[in-house]
Amino acid sequence: MKLKSFLAKPFASYVHKQIRRSSLTALQDQDGILKDLLKAGKATQFGADHKLSEVANYDGFKQAVPVRDYEGFKPYIEKIKDGKHNVLWKGKPIYLAKTSGTTSGVKYIPITKDSISNHINTARNALLTYMAETGNTAFADGKMIFLSGSPELERIAGIPTGRLSGIVNHHIPAYLRRNQLPSYETNCLEDWETKLDAIVGETIKQDMTLISGIPPWVQMYFDRLQEKSGKKVGDLFPNFSVLVHGGVAFEPYKAKLLQSIGRNVATIETFPASEGFFAFQDSQNAEGLLLNTASGIFFEFVPAAEVFNDNPTRLSLHDVKVGENYALIVNSNAGLWGYNIGDTVKFVSTNPYRIAVTGRIKHFISAFGEHVIAEEVEWSLLKAAAEEGLRITEFTVAPLIQQGEGKSYHEWLVEFEQEPANVEAFALKVDNNLRQKNIYYDDLIRGNILQPLKIKTVQKNGFVEYMKSIGKLGGQNKVPRLSNDRKLANELYKWTKQSSSV
Known part of the structure; x- marks a missing residue:
């Protein structure tokens, strides 16, 4: 055994025990973090604007600080970019993390001395x-x-x-x-x-x-x-x-x-x-990722169905339930307050608090009220692929709306490592899986509002070529799984096998 691996053993054991102990005090740690955030935040411009000095508890915090996405936060970020101090957190950030947003263009997320x-x-x-x-x-x-x-x-x-x-x-x-x-x-x-x-x-x-x-x-x-x-x-x-x-x-x-x-x-x-390191897999033998409850972030959870409401339900860790789909809201010592990061999660365990990431808030299809989410499409496709012994390279899904009852459908653009012998039969399997997973989608098929999904196969490396064409090849860039419009699907047509449409 070499020196690094030898020295890693006792340190790993020490940290592991700390994390285990911390997982047992998650609720107390979260309450303490909120208290610490409010204490520091009241000395900032954001704190003055939202009267954080008058907030005594979580209920008061929810009244004082609304849920925002980046657009709602942008005026404060612009002040930081203009050189102002004590805007969202004490002093100035030590870094700005630059990330591409789907609706806001380039985003700048503060990282502070306390949050790094x-x-x-x-x-x-x-x-x-x-x-x-x-x-x-x-x-x-x-x-x-x-x-x-x-x-x-x-x-x-x-x-x-x-x-x-x-x-x-x-x-x-x-x-x-x-x-x-x-x-x-x-x-x-x-x-x-x-x-x-x-x-x-x-x-x-x-x-x-x-x-x-x-x-x-x-x-x-x-x-x-x-x-x-x-x-x-x-x-x-x-x-x-x-x-x-x-x-x-x-x-x-x-x-x-x-x-x-x-x-x-x-x-x-x-x-x-960029907004924080929220969770990690702490065990090879347990499902889900351990929520990072003692690392400067106070978490909130909004039921996914309410995320676009003006006054959505906001839950702390005390009130979450296993299996529910939530939008993840963060408040942190980076100076983020009521910040909607755009991801959805569900709890697979509350002892300890472990989550699974289920998708992006804006990545869903609800052209007809079906509200199909990423977790559902991934499960439906991968179940069918496993049964057929197929491997999927990449895929995305978009609605194809056509005039006339029962003519519209979900179009799946899929790059296979090896195509199924019968694409139409494979598409029907995927469709049946999705109907099993999403009752609203099933109702639309039964009611002849939608016809079963169709698959258009994408050429080898088609998704790579698409990402290259828009200057987003590599790095942290990802292909959206779901879209409510046709922009991505129509662009990908350049790399599809036209004969494979079913």
């Missing part, structure tokens, strides 16, 4: 809890790759600004720097395909033991490795044992990723965002 540890320590804790539970510390001695954005940062009002993954890159502990790949120079490359080739060149002959990134871009890395070496990734890297993933649902990519590796490896799921 949430991003850094939670990533560390995910690995340490895995080490403590499994005893596998050997990967700490090998090379690790973190597929991330450029660590080069610009400055706005003197504040370093860039992608979250690039910001976090500056905080990787010194003892891991020698293990980290790719090089700083390669990480700074902006063009994804140039960067990918450079990453492959730097890693193909290394002893890679841990690989981390968003699943579709990890798959691209694996594909390129196989093209260059002619080997399965698991043969190329015999000591590769841990795959860390986050950003999108893993299940649609899991089969193909493991097939590219050629053997099983441990997987660790994480739930990071």
Whole structure:
């Protein structure tokens, strides 16, 4: 056993015990965090505007602070960008995380001296809890790759600004720097395909033991490795044992990723965002991700059906229920207050508090009142694919509205690794699964308001080519699973096999 893996064992055990103890005091920790946030927040401009000094409890907080998305927060962010102090949190942020929004264009999310540890320590804790539970510390001695954005940062009002993954890159502990790949120079490359080739060149002959990134871009890395070496990734890297993933649902990519590796490896799921590191997989033997209840974030939960209401129900951790779909609202020591991050979650356990990410608030189809969500379409497609022995590369779904009763339908654009023998029969299986999962969709089919879904197959690498065409290939960019309009679907037609429409 080498030095790093040897020293990791007692530290992992210590952190693991701390996290276990913290999971038992989640409600008290959340109450304490709200109290601390209010104490600090009353000295800010936001606090003055919302009279936080007069707020005594959670009910008062809900009256004082409305739920907002980025557009509602933008006036405060603009003041920070103009160089103002004490706007949302004391002083100025130490970073602005730059992220692409679907409706707001580029977003700038503050990261403060108080909140940076949430991003850094939670990533560390995910690995340490895995080490403590499994005893596998050997990967700490090998090379690790973190597929991330450029660590080069610009400055706005003197504040370093860039992608979250690039910001976090500056905080990787010194003892891991020698293990980290790719090089700083390669990480700074902006063009994804140039960067990918450079990453492959730097890693193909290394002893890679841990690989981390968003699943579709990890798959691209694996594909390129196989093209260059002619080997399965698991043969190329015999000591590769841990795959860390986050950003999108893993299940649609899991089969193909493991097939590219050629053997099983441990997987660790994480739930990071520019607004905070919210949850992580703390056990290989339990469902869901442990909510990060003691890391400077006070969580609220709005029933998903109410999220667009003027005055939605807002629940603290005290009142959540297993199986309900909630919009996630955060209040944090980064200076976010009543902030709707746009993701939906459901609790799979309340002892401890573990969640599953179910989709994006704006990524659903309800052209006819069906309100089909990402979790439902993923389950429906993957169940049918598993029965047929098929692997899905990527997919998206949009409504196709046509005049006349029973003529409209959901159109699924799917890139298969290998197409089903009968696309129409496969589409019917998926449709039956979706009807089983969503009673409103089932009613529309039964009532002849909609006809069963149709699948249009996308050419190999069609989604990659689409993302390249809009300048969003690589990094943290993701393909939306669901849309209420035809913009994405119509663009993807350029890469479909026209004969496959059923």
